[in-house]
Amino acid sequence: MDFRQLEQFVAVYEEGSFSRAARRANCTQPGLSVQIRNLENELGVALFTRNRRGVEPTVAGKRLYARGLSILNAVADTEMLVRELSGNVMGAITAGTVPSVSRSALPAALSRFTENYPDVELTLDEAYGGTLTERVVAGELDFAVVTSAVKHEGIEATLLAEHELTLVSGPESGLTPFERIRLCDLPPLRLVLPTERHEIRRMIDSQIARAELTVAAMIESDGLNTTLEYVRHSGWSTLTAVASIIDAADTGALIINPIVRPRAPVEYYLVRQTRRPLTGAADRFVALLREELAAIIVRWKELSGN
Structure with a gap:
């Protein structure tokens, strides 16, 4: 078993479909099917049952997913730790927010972030929460701030405000x-x-x-x-x-x-892929968003006398 096979297995598990997993993994569906078959042959056990609606994980598949996710997260954490040993916060962030956050907390957080971390590249999107969540699932966004706790395999939702x-x-x-x-x-x-x-x-x-x-x-x-x-x-x-x-x-x-x-x-949630921990840069950006959302609450209480 190699790292690429493990990533592809996790994609199939979380998407419940070879076609969706192939798009996410940026490979062909036949090629992905071959890789999963090879992995099953190597391990000597079926990882999925196939049906007309997609695939369902077997008991072995569920166990491999839990262990495999830990491995992928550990590798990502290690890469992030080593890169940040230089002391410089660098890299790129691709994130999305719903309109109410884009209009309020985002500009202030963005101003503070770019002043403190000028070497980080930022790509920001504004859309409906459902659209943003789909882009997080597809790996197109590192994270998104939405107004609904998402229930999707492989997606983690954390309350921000x-x-x-x-x-x-x-x-x-x-x-x-x-x-x-x-x-x-x-x-x-x-x-x-x-x-x-x-x-x-x-x-x-x-x-x-x-x-x-x-x-x-x-x-x-x-x-x-x-x-x-x-x-x-x-x-x-x-x-x-x-x-x-x-x-x-x-x-x-x-x-x-x-x-x-x-x-x-109205609850605001941070959604991200469980297997993709936030980088140091993204973690700092989220912290600023959380602070600005909290500041809005304080300001609102002052104005409304609540």
């Missing part, structure tokens, strides 16, 4: 800024909401249903800036995370109200 869902309206709403509200007490609202492709939409729909809030009309928009600008100049409202509006919270351009009932936490 917990924010709140807020009601955001324009000056025409007649609401008092930062006054605590209960959704059930509000008259029918015209709402601009993200589409159902966005993770936070499921949370919003749940809150609307729990509060029995009447939605008089709805516009769906996945453009956060477009949504906030339209709300600011109209009689419409939106439900969004604190991070989305913290930069405008004290300008008076938007009327922002904390929701006290039902309480609606």
